[in-house]
Amino acid sequence: MVGDDSRRRTRDSPSDKERSAGDVTYTIRPFNRDDIGAVQELYSAVRGDKPTLEWLDWKFGDNPAMGDVCMFVADSQEGIIGAIPLYPVRLRYGSTPIDATCLVNVMVHPDYQGEGVFSALRHFTKGYLSDRTDLMFGFTNSNSRPIYRHWGETEVGPMHAHFRVQNPATIFPGGRLWRTPLAYLHSLATRTHLAVRDWRSSTPSNVSVTKTAAVPADRLAALYRSRVPESLHVVRDAAYYRWRLGDPGWSGEVYIATRDSEDIAALITRPRRVNETTTRIEVADVLPLSTDRASGRGIAALLDSVIRDHRDADVISIRGSNVPNGVLRARGFVSNARFPYSLLCARAYVTLTLFVTPFTDTDFDVSDPVNWNVNELTINTD
DSSP states (O other), X not given: OXXXXXXXXXXXXXXXXXXXXXXXXXXXXXXXXXXXXXXXHHHHHHHSSOOOHHHHHHHHHSOTTOOSOSEEEEEETTEEEEEEEEEEEEEEETTEEEEEEEEOOOEEOGGGTTTTHHHHHHHHHHHHHTTTOSEEEEEEOTTTHHHHHHHTOEEEEEEOEEEEESOHHHHSSOGGGGGSHHHHHHHHHHHHHHHHHHHHSOOOTTOEEEEXXXXXXXXXXXXXXXXOOSSBEEOOOHHHHHHHTTOTTOOOEEEEEEETTEEEEEEEEEEEEOSSSOEEEEEEEEESSXXXXXXXXXXXXXXXXXXXXXXXXXXXXXESSOSOHHHHHHTTOEETTSXXXXXXXXXXXXXXXXXXXXXXXXXXXXXXGGGBOOOHHHHOOO
């Protein structure tokens, strides 16, 4: 349960001096159970929706990597005006385990934005984590990216994705342009192109695919262990999958490819609402994280199944580097790292930039994107 002290390691609680935001003074302190209602209201004020107690308990209480503090809050006489949730993760680089903390959903009440609360929360958290974790990282959008650069944080780079655009009218900008005959012709050409791609792509005949809405955590963990990559990634054991896919709001599906009764690959998908008219199917995780010939064929068969099941989706997206490029091209996926898709797909996908703050020395360059293996499942816990 969120705020349950029995789950915490024994450490001295951090303290903070009084700060000011306009006419309001505040202190930064650890979250406690009595803050639940105020944090729900803060989520609602900043993000537009109020999280349930069940979701908060899942995110901040059930995480198997959770440490002694799950969140810091900026507490004032007006109530909680800001919060910085902590998302601890166990990373691994080759055979080296790395304790890390990802900062997500940093929130400042709209009435106090621009008053330094965001900076105070992050710098306080950075000082707290400096001797408790190996590195801190976060993913920024266009609004927060200049702030992280101003602070001098280590920039790794943008996290690009591949897209299969099945309905360009809902993805590309242009307003009324897409309600013209030209739009119809373009959409028809796109669907014809993808149909040809699908006809030419070959699904291995000796690979079978099953789909489930359940959480086959042990099978997924075994696939992870089968080919552990050298790059930095989140450790995917059974406990991680039970927690990560135990999100009360989870509505995804797990596809598993087998050959001769042996699991060789898996995909985890979930629907994402982009806007009122656009739907995106997100391939949130792909296993194994390092592919060989057999697992590459399994991933190809899995993608074919996902495409068949979601032909009505406007777009299918994949973030990550462990799907062979040839498999993606054969199925009509294009990268948003290249023009014009870097601009055209902006409505369906917000490109995030990874920043990292190392607290301990590593034998690899944390600023090199080649050394990171991230995807939607491991960076997005909304």
